[in-house]
Amino acid sequence: MEHEFWHERWSKKEIGFHEGSVNKFLYDHWPELSGDSTADVFVPLCGKAHDMWWLHDRGHAIIGVELSEIACKDFFAEAGEKALVHPGEPFTRFRHENLQLWCGDFFQLAPADLEHIRLVYDRAALIALPPSMRQKYVNHLTAIIPEGTRILLITLDYSTNIKAPPFNVSDDEVRNLYSADYDIEHILTNTLPGDHPFTKRKGLRSATESVFQLTKR
Numbered sequence: 001m002e003h004e005f006w007h008e009r010w011s012k013k014e015i016g017f018h019e020g021s022v023n024k025f026l027y028d029h030w031p032e033l034s035g036d037s038t039a040d041v042f043v044p045l046c047g048k049a050h051d052m053w054w055l056h057d058r059g060h061a062i063i064g065v066e067l068s069e070i071a072c073k074d075f076f077a078e079a080g081e082k083a084l085v086h087p088g089e090p091f092t093r094f095r096h097e098n099l100q101l102w103c104g105d106f107f108q109l110a111p112a113d114l115e116h117i118r119l120v121y122d123r124a125a126l127i128a129l130p131p132s133m134r135q136k137y138v139n140h141l142t143a144i145i146p147e148g149t150r151i152l153l154i155t156l157d158y159s160t161n162i163k164a165p166p167f168n169v170s171d172d173e174v175r176n177l178y179s180a181d182y183d184i185e186h187i188l189t190n191t192l193p194g195d196h197p198f199t200k201r202k203g204l205r206s207a208t209e210s211v212f213q214l215t216k217r
Contacts, residue, residue, distance in 0.1 A: 003067060023123055025154050026054065030055075033150050033152045039117075041061070041117070041121060042064075042145065044120070044122060045067075045128055046064030046066045047068075047075075048072075048074045051123065061098035064099075066101055067105060072103045081096050090104045091103060111143065114146070117145055119151075123154045125137065127166040127167055127168075129165075138178060142182075147216055151213070151216075154209060155171075155209065157169060158202070168207075171189070174210070174212060182215060183217060185212065185214075187213055189211075191208050
């Protein structure tokens with residue numbers, strides 16, 4: 001998606017993709033991914049997800065990357081926390097303790113920025129991108145994270161062609177995108193019924209969520 005699309009969504013508060021609570025799959029499956037580790041975590045296209053506070057409270061240092069300055073400011077304001085702001089290029093950095101939001105373009109990240117990262121949480125990055133951008137996203141992510149990095153990936157799949165995020169990403173597409181460079185473990189698939197808030201909002205009969213653990217070879 002073009003930068004203007006996301007800036008407009010945030011300025012108009014058209015953010016139905018934002019979850020107002022900790023994602024249940026993060027809560028249930030993060031211990032399987034991280035074990036007893038408090039290794040550093042990268043959260044791409046992070047928005048203002050409450051999940052980052054949950055990870056922070058468990059001792060992880062976090063770098064989240066988000067295009068919208070509105071989202072970065074709201075993230076701290078809504079938690080009643082203040083952040084030190086360090087303007088710069090290509091990222092303005094918001095820092096609170098060991099939690100950082102880098103405001104800027106994900107594709108401007110370099111391997112040196114994430115050389116200390118060992119874990120990645122992707123609930124809303126891959127499914128935020130249209131099909132034409134997904135391979136570019138995966139290729140860049142692969143280029144900037146170290147070998148052995150583990151990813152908790154959460155996806156959505158549904159049959160209707162909706163031209164706005166969150167987009168549908170099938171399990172087969174996940175395998176096609178990641179299999180060249182990652183070991184893939186499909187943890188579960190959960191069916192969302194027609195009366196679920198997401199399916200009702202999108203006018204869907206049903207949808208599925210899938211959870212994967214990926215390890216970069």
